[in-house]
Amino acid sequence: MVKFASMITAERAARMVFVLFVLVVLAIAWTQGLRVGDDMMYRDALRDKRLFEYVAHRYQIWSGRFLIDATTVAMVQSVTLWRLCTTAMTTLLFGMLAYYLGAVRRPLQMAMLCAGLFLIDAEVARPAFWWMTGSFNYAWPLALAAVALLPFVRPDLPRRAFLLTLPAAVYACNHEQVGLLLLGLETVLAVWLWRRQGRLRAWHVLQMAVGSVSLITVLLAPGTSARFGVHTTYWFPQYLQLDMVERVFSGLQLAFGHVFAAGNPVTFLLAVALLGVVWLRSRDPIDRALAVAPVLMFSLPLAAQLIGPGRTEATRLLDIANFPAGSTGRDRFEEFWIGLAGNAVEPMLYLHFLFCCIGTLCIGMGLYRALATDARWGRGLAPLLWTAGICSTAMVGMSPSLYASGPRIFFFQDMLSLVLLCAVMVQLPHRDVRWLLLLTALPLAGVGIRAAIGMS
Template sequence: MKRMKERFGNLQQSPWFPLVIYGAVMLAFCLFCTRLFLKTDDGNFTGMLLAPDFTLKGFLTKRYLTCSGRTVGEFLLMVFLKAPLICWKLANFGMLLSIAYFFCRLYTLAAGDIPLRERILFASLSLWMIFFLSLNSPAFWFSASFFYAWPMAAMLCTLSPLVTLLFGGKVRYGFLPLWCLAAVLAASQEQSCVLTLTFFLILFVALCIKEKRFRFLFLPQLFLIVVETVWMLTAPGASVRSAGEAAVSYPEFAQLSLLRKLCGGFINLLTHQFFYIQLISILLLAFLGMALYQVFPKKWLKILLAILNGVHFFLCVPFNLLMAATQRGGFQWLNTAFTGNRLGWAAYLTIALGSLCILACAGISLILLIAKRDAVHAGIFLCLMAAYASAMTISFSPTIYSSGQRVFFYTDILLLAACGLLYCTLPQTKSVRRLRMGAYVYAGVNFTFDVILFTLLELPWLG
C-alpha cells in the first residue's frame, strides 16, 4: 500500500501527469457516453451488415465501384460493427489518445520558456478546444470516426519519426512496422491521403537536406502512402458518390464555375473558423500577434495588431451572438446566403473582414518563418498552409455541403498544432496566462456540455 502511494505521488510529480488524467477522463467518456447513432450513417451501415446476402468482399467491391475508395476504413468499420461495441470504444479511445500524445511530444520538442508540464497540459486539453458540435461527428460517431479521427491519428503516427528527427530528437526504428501500418490507414481517406503524402514528401526532403544523406528506411512508408493514395483517388465510385451528394444537398453544384466552387469552399471555411472553432481562431491570431511583436517591438505594430485582434474577436463572439439573436443562425447565415444567391452588402463586408483575419494569420506566420528560420516556425507555417489547403480542397466536392463540419477535422487538428507550437515559443506574460486560462475554462465547459449531450440526447444533426 505504501509503495502504491509512493508511485502515485511520483506520478503526480511527473510532467506527464496531465496526459494521464486526460486519458482517464477520455476513456470514461468513450466507454459510458459514446454509442451507435442509428439515425445517422451508423444505421445505414448496420442495415448493410444485416442484409441476408452480405459478404465483406462483396460489400467492399460494391462500395469501391459505386461510392469511394475508402476500402481500408470501410473494412475496419464493418469488422468493428460486427464485434462488440466496446471493442470500437477502446480502439477509438486509443486513437484519440494518440493524437493528444503526438501534441505532447511535438510541444516538448519546441524551444521556449514554457515549462514541460504546462506544455503537456495544453496539449492534453487541445482536442476539447474544438466546439463540441463540430468535434462529435468525426471523433465520437462510430462510422465517421473511421474516416476522420482514425486516419488523422494514423497520419500523425506515420509522420512522427520525421518530425522528431527534424526537431533534433531520437526515434526507435523498431516501430517501423507500426509506422507502415499507420501509413496505410493515414492514406485511406481523400483529404488524409493528400495531406499525408504532401507532408511526408516535404518532411522527408527536409530531413535529407538537413542530414545530407538519403534515409532509405522511410521508403516503405512512402511506397504504401503512394499506393493507397492512387487506390483512393482512382476509385470509379467517387464520381457516383459526388453526383448523389450534389443531388441531395446542392443540386446546382455541377453547374458552378471553378471560381464559384472555390468561393463556396472559402465561405464554408470562414463559417467554420468563426463559428465552430472560435477559441482556436482567437488563440491563433493572438499568439501570432504576440510572436510578431516580439520580433518587431514597434508601437504602431502593437496598435495595428490590437485593432486586428479586436475585429477578429468581434467576428468570433459578438457577431455570432447578434446573428443568433436575429434568428439568422450565427455565422452559418453566410452559407445559406451563398447557396441561395442572397449575398448582400452585410455578407460581403463580413467576408472581407473574415478574409482579412485569415490572410493576416498566413502573412504573419510567413514573416515569422523568414525572421526566425527554425524548425518550429517552419512547422507553424506548414500546419497553417496545410490546414487552409485541406479546407479549400473540399470546395471541389459537394461533400462540404452534405457532411457538415466533420470535413474540417483535419483543418482543426493542424490549427491546434500551430497554436500549440506558437504557445511554446512565447514568454509567460500576463496576456499569455490569461489566454491559456480562458482556453482551459472553455475546454472544461465544452467537455461538460458534451457529456450532458451524449448522456441525455440523441441528435442526428450534430455533424
C-alpha cells in the same frame, strides 16, 4: 505542500496531466454508443453479405475508403471494443502531438494540448471522436497519420520502426483530406531531409509511395465517381453551374469563415497568443497592428450588433459573420452559399470574405514571426501548417459534398490550429502570461467536456 510540489519535476507533471486527460477521454467514450443512421447501417451490413462482399460493393457504388469501411464494419459490432480502441487512438494522437511539440517536459503546454480537444466546437468534435462511424473516418486516420510522420521527424529510426509506419500511412491515406495533408507535409520534410541534411532514405520514399497508392485507390474508385453523380444530380445540381473561380471562392469562404466563427475558441486563443508574443517582443507599430487585426476580427459580430439591428447592412453582416458557427443541417450551410443567385450579388458576403481573408493572412504572418527563432519549427513550417489547415477545409468546400458532410469537415483545420496554439504558447516570454492563457482556456474546455458527455 509547497515542498511536495517542488519535488514534482516538469516531466512528471506533464505525464500526470496526460494521464488525467486519458481518464477523461475514457469516461466520455464510455457514455457513447451506437447511434441511428450509419452506425446501424454498418452494424447490420453482415446480415446478408460477407465482409469482403460488402466492402467491395461499397467500393463500387459509394465510397473508395475500403480500409476505413472494413474497419468500421468489423469494429462497430462491439461497442465496448470501440470504446477501448477509440480511447487508445485518441491517446495515440495526442501523445504523438505532445512528442512533436516537446510538451512531454512542459506541463502548461501539455495542459493546453489536452484541453484543446474540448475547445473544439462540440458539433465538430462529436462526429470526429464520439460518433462510432465518424471516429473511424476522422480521429483514427489523423492518429495514424501522426505515427506515419515519425520517420520524417526522426530519420534515424531503425528499420523495424519504419516498417510499422507503413500500415499507418496506408490507413491514413485512405481518407482524402488526411492523405493529402500527410503526403504534402511528408514531401516538404523529405525535401528538407534531402537538401539540408542528406538523410533522406529509401524507406521514406517507400512510405510515401505506399501512401500515394492508398490515396489513388480512393480518388479513382468507381464509388467515388458514383457519389459525385448523386451529389450533382439529386442533392446539389446547381454545383455544375459554377465555374472554377466560384468553386474556389466557395471553399475559401467556408475555411476563412470558420477561422473567425463565433463557436471557434481555438483560433481565438491562437490569435490572442500571437498578439501577446508580438506585443511583448516587438515595438514596431506595423507588427502590432497585424497582430491586433485577427483579434478584432472576432469582434465583428459584436460590432455589427452595436451598429443596430435596424440597419439592414449590419443585420446581414451579423448573420454572415455567424456562419457557419456550430449549426448543423444542410439548409443552414446553404444559406450563404455563392451558388444561390441571391447571395452572388450580396455585398456583405464579399465584405465579410475580405475581412476574414485579411485576418487569416495576418495570423499566417504572425506565426512566421512568432516561431522564426524556434529550431523545432524553422521559418516556414508554422505558416505551412496554417495554410494546410485552411486548404483541408477549402478543398471540401470546392466539392459537391460541400454542405452534405456537416461541421466535421472542419476537424482537421481545428486540430492543426490547436497544434499551432500550443507552439505559440511556449513563445510567450513570461510564465504568468502562459498561465493566464491556460486559465482562459480551461473554463471553455469544461463547457466542451459537459457538451461531450451530454451527447450520449
